[in-house]
Amino acid sequence: MSDLILGISAYYHDSAVALVDGDTVVAAAQEERFTRRRHDAAFPAQAVEYCLREAGATLKDVAAVAYYEDPALKFRRVLATYAGAVPFGAASFRDTFPEWIRRKRRAGESVRRELAGLGLGPVPEVLCRRHHESHAASAFFPSPYESAAVLCIDGVGEWATTSLWHGRGDRLDPVAELHFPHSLGMLYSAFTYFCGFKVDSGEYKLMGLAPYGTPRYADVIREKLIDLKADGSFRLDMRYFEYLRGQVMTGRGFEKLFDGPRRLPESALSEREFDLAASVQEVTEEVVLRLARAAQQFTGETRLCLAGGVALNCVANGRTIREEIFEGVWVQPAAGDAGGALGAALAVAMERGATRTHLGTGHDAMSGSLLGPAYRDEEIQAYLDDAGIPYTRLDRDALAARTAVELAQGKVVGWFQDRMEFGPRALGARSILGDPRNPEMQSAMNLKIKFRESFRPFAPAVLDSDVEEYFQLKQESPYMLVVADIADARRLPAADDAGDARGLDRLKVRRSTIPAVTHVDMSARVQTVSEHANPAFHRLLTAFKAETGCPVLVNTSFNVRGEPIVRSPQEAYTCFMRTRIDVLVLGGFLLLKDDQPVWAEDGDWRDEIPLD
Amino acid sequence: MLGLLLYYLFVVPVGLILRLVRDPLRRRPDPSAESYWITAARS
Ligand SMILES: [Fe+2]
Numbered sequence: 001m002s003d004l005i006l007g008i009s010a011y012y013h014d015s016a017v018a019l020v021d022g023d024t025v026v027a028a029a030q031e032e033r034f035t036r037r038r039h040d041a042a043f044p045a046q047a048v049e050y051c052l053r054e055a056g057a058t059l060k061d062v063a064a065v066a067y068y069e070d071p072a073l074k075f076r077r078v079l080a081t082y083a084g085a086v087p088f089g090a091a092s093f094r095d096t097f098p099e100w101i102r103r104k105r106r107a108g109e110s111v112r113r114e115l116a117g118l119g120l121g122p123v124p125e126v127l128c129r130r131h132h133e134s135h136a137a138s139a140f141f142p143s144p145y146e147s148a149a150v151l152c153i154d155g156v157g158e159w160a161t162t163s164l165w166h167g168r169g170d171r172l173d174p175v176a177e178l179h180f181p182h183s184l185g186m187l188y189s190a191f192t193y194f195c196g197f198k199v200d201s202g203e204y205k206l207m208g209l210a211p212y213g214t215p216r217y218a219d220v221i222r223e224k225l226i227d228l229k230a231d232g233s234f235r236l237d238m239r240y241f242e243y244l245r246g247q248v249m250t251g252r253g254f255e256k257l258f259d260g261p262r263r264l265p266e267s268a269l270s271e272r273e274f275d276l277a278a279s280v281q282e283v284t285e286e287v288v289l290r291l292a293r294a295a296q297q298f299t300g301e302t303r304l305c306l307a308g309g310v311a312l313n314c315v316a317n318g319r320t321i322r323e324e325i326f327e328g329v330w331v332q333p334a335a336g337d338a339g340g341a342l343g344a345a346l347a348v349a350m351e352r353g354a355t356r357t358h359l360g361t362g363h364d365a366m367s368g369s370l371l372g373p374a375y376r377d378e379e380i381q382a383y384l385d386d387a388g389i390p391y392t393r394l395d396r397d398a399l400a401a402r403t404a405v406e407l408a409q410g411k412v413v414g415w416f417q418d419r420m421e422f423g424p425r426a427l428g429a430r431s432i433l434g435d436p437r438n439p440e441m442q443s444a445m446n447l448k449i450k451f452r453e454s455f456r457p458f459a460p461a462v463l464d465s466d467v468e469e470y471f472q473l474k475q476e477s478p479y480m481l482v483v484a485d486i487a488d489a490r491r492l493p494a495a496d497d498a499g500d501a502r503g504l505d506r507l508k509v510r511r512s513t514i515p516a517v518t519h520v521d522m523s524a525r526v527q528t529v530s531e532h533a534n535p536a537f538h539r540l541l542t543a544f545k546a547e548t549g550c551p552v553l554v555n556t557s558f559n560v561r562g563e564p565i566v567r568s569p570q571e572a573y574t575c576f577m578r579t580r581i582d583v584l585v586l587g588g589f590l591l592l593k594d595d596q597p598v599w600a601e602d603g604d605w606r607d608e609i610p611l612d
Numbered sequence: 613m614l615g616l617l618l619y620y621l622f623v624v625p626v627g628l629i630l631r632l633v634r635d636p637l638r639r640r641p642d643p644s645a646e647s648y649w650i651t652a653a654r655s
Contacts, residue, residue, distance in 0.1 A: 080636040080637065081637065082619075082623050082627065083623060083626055083627035083630050083631075083636055084627065084630075084631070084635060084636045084637035084639070085627070086623060086624045086627030086628060086631075087620075087624050087627075087628075089619075089623075090616055090619050090620070093615060093616075093618075093619045093623060094615035094616055094619065097615060097618075097619075098615065164649075173652070174652040175651065175652055176649040176650060176651045176652060177649070177650050177652075178648055178649065178650065179638075179650060180637070181637055181639065182648070226641075227641030227642075227643065229645070229646065229647050229648060231646075231647050231649065233647045233648035233649045234648060235638070235640070235641040235642070235648055236641075237639075237640060237641055238637070238639035238640070239639075239640075244637065244639075294649075
């Protein structure tokens, strides 16, 4: 009998599929990359087809399907929420209840039916795991640690919103949890909504705004919104939140506490939003630190594994590491619900006798999170030749050297190599790269390529062996989920007396020798690149260092605002031609913008991409 | 609308009665509690 387990997360946000063989992750991908709809929540049919194709398997070869949460239990929580919110939840009830009756409460059956409809063979049994068990399994089993405390923090699944686990060898045991509606993820989302950003995707923007503000509302949050105990457990005061009634996150309660109505989406940002962002970020970090200490005390472990949407808060992760509560912290790269597909599959696999074969290698089991589709050079060349696209073919070393020269000359490079990333970050397989020493690079990349607000900082990718030369970070951060301060040696003296600049003007101050990746608070969201996890990207960084002396590149995802990261060579080429990317590297091929034929499209493509 | 009818005829009365007994969502903080953790043994 086969050991293949197919994990699926679907129907809420960012549907995804993972295929595991024992504890080995064969393939994992989010549906949005195939359908080109950002955070697509539909049944991930194309991701299923891809994962099976990668393994050369059909559903006949799969021993079981694991769904990432328990729909029946979740339905009971939804019923309790309707009952608890009366008489104010009528509109929410009307809008959401029919969908629960029709489909959502039997999501397992929907999965079975949809799988059967793919015509890929007989559907094996479909098992439903708990939402937080899926997160915890995704955090612990692939981690490089023999044993660890495991902490999952998110919005909500069934009832749990925060959960603590103890991982030992092939076992993962629950320790304690906190329940809905008391949720750190919901608290953060409430402020995301109140500041005029989209819930479930704008949280990043709020975190990016925080360094521009002062946390003058933090005390109000502590006094009115959250009762945080010494052991990290907490409750929210639901009188101030609207999400039990559905529809919106906040209302009059927030308006009274935080000086008036919420900011409307896309309208101008004011001091208040900066300060709100700084305030909720400060409180979030405080809660996460207390939770981490609780995890340490409950388990006695010296390592921590993290997952859940709040584990994407890389500023909080950075603080957790800096406080040295643990000797090592590992964050699941797909920390959000997409990663639940992987966790559910691993939970079933481990229960059926799989062992963690990667332990002892010193590496985690995520393969650098490069778990998606790859395109061979022959496929890329066939596409380029068919489309009449001019290119230069180079061997890997010459390609890295040439790309490094282009980058050093200030060119922006689209970098497309090997297997696509699983999880929200581009890690050097589907990335846009630039020279971080160039002070113009941040605003240039933001406005000319990403077409987005300029306050969001870019992330640096650094050779793992050089990380401490540039950043105050004592462990690896392969998945760009840890924020660390710029090393003293890289700071510029002028930075400290720039105190007069306010708000977004502070962006213009040059603070370090790598200004394009230095945030206004002297921090950076670091990705350490190892030869083991990502040889092609490591080779490029090495070549860039040889060319310039600098082992750091700006690394941002290969897409424009509002669009999923590119998956195929065609999508990469389209993005290259629509933007002011200067050079495109597709596998072993180098394409210069100046050599390309004129790009013509009907209408304005930007109309088709929704604002994020 | 059927949905709204169902809500006011069924969900509202059930919800109100439930809440007389105990708030199913435990919505308010409890300043006297030492911890809010629900440990695995108790859940
Ligand atoms: Fe979650």
